[in-house]
Amino acid sequence: MKFVRFEKEGQVRFGILEGDTVTPLSGDLWDEKPLSGNELRLAQVRLMAPLEPGNIFCIGRNYSEHAKELGNDLPEEPLVFMKPTASLLEPEGTISVPLWAGRIDYEGELAVVIGRICRNASEEEAEEAIFGLTCLNDVTARDLQKKDGQWTRAKGFDTFCPLGPWIVKSAETKGRRIETRLNGRVVQSANTDMMIFPVSRLVSHISRFTTLRPGDVIATGTPAGVGPMNAGDEVEVEIEGIGLLRNRVVAEAS
Numbered sequence: 001m002k003f004v005r006f007e008k009e010g011q012v013r014f015g016i017l018e019g020d021t022v023t024p025l026s027g028d029l030w031d032e033k034p035l036s037g038n039e040l041r042l043a044q045v046r047l048m049a050p051l052e053p054g055n056i057f058c059i060g061r062n063y064s065e066h067a068k069e070l071g072n073d074l075p076e077e078p079l080v081f082m083k084p085t086a087s088l089l090e091p092e093g094t095i096s097v098p099l100w101a102g103r104i105d106y107e108g109e110l111a112v113v114i115g116r117i118c119r120n121a122s123e124e125e126a127e128e129a130i131f132g133l134t135c136l137n138d139v140t141a142r143d144l145q146k147k148d149g150q151w152t153r154a155k156g157f158d159t160f161c162p163l164g165p166w167i168v169k170s171a172e173t174k175g176r177r178i179e180t181r182l183n184g185r186v187v188q189s190a191n192t193d194m195m196i197f198p199v200s201r202l203v204s205h206i207s208r209f210t211t212l213r214p215g216d217v218i219a220t221g222t223p224a225g226v227g228p229m230n231a232g233d234e235v236e237v238e239i240e241g242i243g244l245l246r247n248r249v250v251a252e253a254s
């Protein structure tokens with residue numbers, strides 16, 4: 001089952017997507033009552049990010065080839081950071097790059113959406129807390145990341161968190177092909193089986209220090225092949241069985 005959030009005539013709602021038919025929901029993601037008789041075509045709506053996350057947790061260096069390409073040691077436990085929720089961007093939205101900030105990279109990632117309260121969870125319990133899956137681009141100001149020594153600013157600019165295009169209701173995070181394309185050219189190609197720490201471990205790990213709540217999102221790390229984007233580029237993150245997240249890059253208006 002696929003969940004979308006969409007705008008139509010100024011109103012934002014959640015819906016269920018089947019084929020190219022969107023059935024609006026009476027409430028939010030946690031209220032799955034479809035309003036049948038009110039169906040819309042996908043082409044008639046503007047897709048928004050599929051939810052407004054409570055928190056956006058991210059994992060650094062969770063694919064060994066990516067850690068190596070940036071000259072980093074493999075982590076002994078999951079490396080957690082966060083993106084501000086104001087960085088959220090909808091599918092087909094434009095990533096606005098500040099020209100003064102130097103190199104800006106794409107990072108295609110599998111994102112999980114938490115569906116229930118989760119604290120001190122075992123890996124088994126963690127898996128049960130996963131509501132669904134979507135695609136995320138962990139856009140990164142690489143030069144600022146190095147300069148600052150920590151990542152909040154580099155990862156946190158407005159529009160640096162494209163998310164979507166929808167949430168697939170599934171907790172099956174293994175064995176999914178993940179690919180990033182820049183202007184149609186494949187730049188990242190991997191499989192989620194190549195993660196150092198599986199998703200259940202990531203969720204469990206985060207739940208050992210904070211309470212995960214429904215609507216929290218966890219980006220699970222990017223594979224090898226990261227690289228810069230420039231104004232005018234088109235970037236796509238596609239994950240097998242989930243969907244395709246496409247965004248364009250523009251220079252931030254001064």
Ligand code: MG
Pocket residue numbers: 058059060107109138221222
């Ligand atoms: Mg990342």
